[in-house]
Amino acid sequence: MAQVARKSMTIPLKKPTRARFSILALLFIITAINYLDRTNLSVAASSIQKDLGLNQVTLGLIFSAFGWSYAFMQIPGGWILDRFGPRLTYAVSLCTWSITTLCLGFAKNFAGFFGLRLALGITEAPAFPTNSRVVAAWFPKQERAMATGVYTAGEYVGLAFATPILFWLLSNFGWQMIFIVTGIVGILFTFVWVKYYRDPKYSKAINKEEMDYIREGGGLAENAGEKHKITWSEVKQLLKYRQIWGISFTQFSVASMLYFFLTWFPTYLVQEKHMSFIKAGFMGSLPYIAACVGVLLAGAWSDKMVKSGKSLTVARKTPIITGALGACLIVLANYTQVPGLVIAIMSVAFFSQGMAATGWVMVSDLAPTKLVGLAGGIFNVAANLSGILTPIIIGIIVQKTHSFTGALIYMAVLALSGALSLLFVVGKIQRLELKE
Template sequence: MNINNNYKTNLTEEKPTRVRYLVLALIFINIVINYMDRSNISVAASHMSKDLKLSTVQMGLIFSAFGWVYAALQIPSGYLVDRFKPRVVYACSLFIWSLATLLQSIVGGFGSLLGLRLSIGCFEAPVMPASNKVASSWFPTNERASAIAIYSSAQFVGLAFVSPLLFILEDKLGWKFLFILTGLVGIAWSIVWYALYRDPSKSKRINNAELNYIKEGGGIVEDEDVDNSTAKEKSQFKFSDLKMMFSNRKLIGIYIGQFTISSTFWFFLTWFPTYLVEYRHLSFIKSGFVSSVPYLAAFCGVLVSGFVSDKLIKKGVSMGVARKTPIIIGLLLTTTIIGANFVDSTPLIVMFMAIAFFGNGLATITWIFVSLLAPKNLVGLAGGVFNCTGALSSIVIPIVIGIIVSGGNFTPAIALIGILALIGALSYIFIVGKIEENN
């Protein structure tokens, strides 16, 4: 009799669905497309600048246009994510920036191209705050670092694996086709995202077992029966909220850390190929191969970081130690970039750069602190401020390094990246301090 009862209990026990992993796959593809559309201009630049008769100064302005708008709109984007929800914001952003990408295929000169690059920067601005909001809603605390690590690794997938494909397409079919293809991919995917994504409480695919697992694990899940007008009223913009974003010591600590982490990323994205060709005198083909090695190392670092952090949580290690350890170790590893100043061997240079960018990858789970430290109704706004500080490095670092290396010496520039990484580690140790999750 007992055996039969147990058998019936097992039959009726609901097994949790795994819809959150589908959601993670959707975010991952969003980020790949996002970075593909950021970097395709650099692939097309050589032939496009000749066809449109653009000077190097004009191309420099076109390259930088994205960063200025992207950084400026991070805080408004975070507010939009809180108020209008990731499904709508993400779909609209994807569609419009992809349309702007496609329209780059018919530009007639500097003005129209500059305007479209500004548009792409504008509508890509909500991507990271929206992604963090989705991860915070769909993943319990003990899985969130892994989720953030996986979708963050998509940026390196885009740079290390997609970029070579774009070079081949541009070489075979021309720069106009490159923009048409990448634009159409994004437009099509925006429709897929809108059709498939729902918040946890509104998803028809998720069952109660998975929903309860997410809620009980600390996922920020809004109740389905919450009145929509009440939710919007709670997310009304208040200057006191913005003031809190800039006065909370722990938040300031992660802002500093994010600027230093992003500084390393933007060095590799902008100046690293020039460093290899002009300062280390590698051939163009060889520099292309060498520059892919740090991206692969960073990709590995991101994945290791998330899984190690979540593993520590499951083993009972405190939240602060589990989340901060990979970041601090990663930033300290990034300081080894300075070692490249003391060697001339290409393999050793690649080794130091790969270790540094692996460390940068380890440190990229910083987004988890936005959901841990910010009030739950302000995760989007906090994410906007957080990403704004990181995006500022896309403006500052290329310019500062350009000034430093104008005399032909990269040594101080490499040292600067290492010093900034050390500052980031110290910020997490002394300014962020002990971590306790907000309610």
């Protein structure tokens, strides 16, 4: 018996599989598609305006339509996620927003574009809550910030590297082809998602050792695919937690700078800093690359702190607060006209914004287990309110003062406020519990 026991003790332990990183690759690609489909209009806008005879007001309304419906549908989108689970929710969302994008290539007038942009906001609404839910299920807490950083980097990678392809399509085939190609890409990737995504307990790619690793690290592997009936009592409880409001305000503050870069940045370079369109187009891509690096660095830094024994509160807050404070440096661009220096300052600011953009990991860490989707919806409402307000507020400031100086100060004040919210409102980072 002793000999048998000794032999059994020599049996090597199986190594955990790494199926979670294949899942992360899926999230990265879908997020890149998501941002291409919401920003491709900016590339096509001038040609659309000329072909359809749209004025600046009607074009602005078309731009804003996505933000209104997207923000409005965040909480319902989170509820849908909690009700039907991530696999079905993402499949339907990705397919329907891609079909909507494809249809934009055949729009003939203002009403068509406005209605389809509203539909795009509705259909994309569950995307980021689903990302957060999937990361909470597939990744232990010591890897969760890294995972959040990787899929968030998909936003910037798409904007930095795919935009030249969209301009090539525009130049060679017309603005319609931008929407047709990006729509078809999303539709095709829906089949990839359905084929390869499974919640951990249903996945054939994961072994027991990886499942144990995720579960022991605080991942929600066991109940990732559970469908919950959400009661109004639970919703009210969630809304009473200051932590949810604190991280949501921080996200609003940080996302405001993102929307500056998505909307006003090219105009700022041309009108305020007097760069040519060619120079603005080339040099303007550099801050997006910097932001991509920033979000990946912040995720890796946060997880490294968790692994080294730092508290979850310190590990999650430190990169975001550091990034928010660094983003305040954007005001330095008010004091130079040198193009290279302007781009360097903007790159530092957007790098810092990228670091602060990993706030989704706190949704995974804080939200009650059965309300991760709903909490993500609330969080994303705050982010996308900035998408509605920031372009309008900056436009008012520039119109009244004939300068972007006040706009950069406005964004710096918001970034500072976001850092203070994390410091003094959110408190300890730990999973919130619902009362029975």
